[in-house]
Amino acid sequence: MFPGVGALSRREVGAHGERLAEAHLVAGGAEVLDRNWRCRWGELDLVVRDGDALVAVEVRTRRTTAAGTPLESVTPVKVARLRRLLGAWCADHPGRVRSGALRLDVVGVLLEPTGEASVQHVRGVGA
Template sequence: MMTTRQVRRVAVDARTQAQKLGAWGEQLAARHLIGEGMVILDRNWRGDGGELDLVLRQGSTLVVCEVKTRSSTGWGQPLEAVGRQKADRLRRLAAQWMAAHGVRVTDVRIDLVGVLRTPEGPVVEHVRAVGA
């Protein structure tokens, strides 16, 4: 039987592993998007009601990108974790980011990047213009 201290330690270790996996996935996603000609403007920006993983510019378009990273498909594919409600929240956060940074653009796009860690190497899937 585990003690309370041991249970807390396991929870902290698990959270740390999840955070490391998420940071790894965001780094891969950032490299992928830069490779597509985008410029990173901000990372992990926190606003009222959430966080934007990546804020980028592609030409005159502001791109807000949500990154989902998984080490297996036991809970589904990474991009299955983003539904309509999450996309709506990303739009609100994008408006907050623009207001906070004095940015005015007419073209804002919500993109998703799913990263799956496999034995053969990472699989990166990029979906543009979610809910457009």
């Protein structure tokens, strides 16, 4: 619950969605390795370890579905960029990379005017 969703700036909405997504992932057993990692090609919202998989997580937060759902906003171009970014993260953090799968996930967060939120997690986007 997060009252006053309508009064939040776009940046605050995004940050709130990322916190909700992180809580959802951790509750599901994921270990957060990095948040808002940036390089010259862009940013990864979250990097987590989910079992043996190293996962780049794109978090998309919306207040309405007028322009589509949060998950619908992830395009093939975005998936390709996330794939490159995950490779760059691995190159930048060789000590944190183990053998196992690399995966791209998307977490969509829809914030209701009441402050309630729905969270959808799609594993293996673009696989």
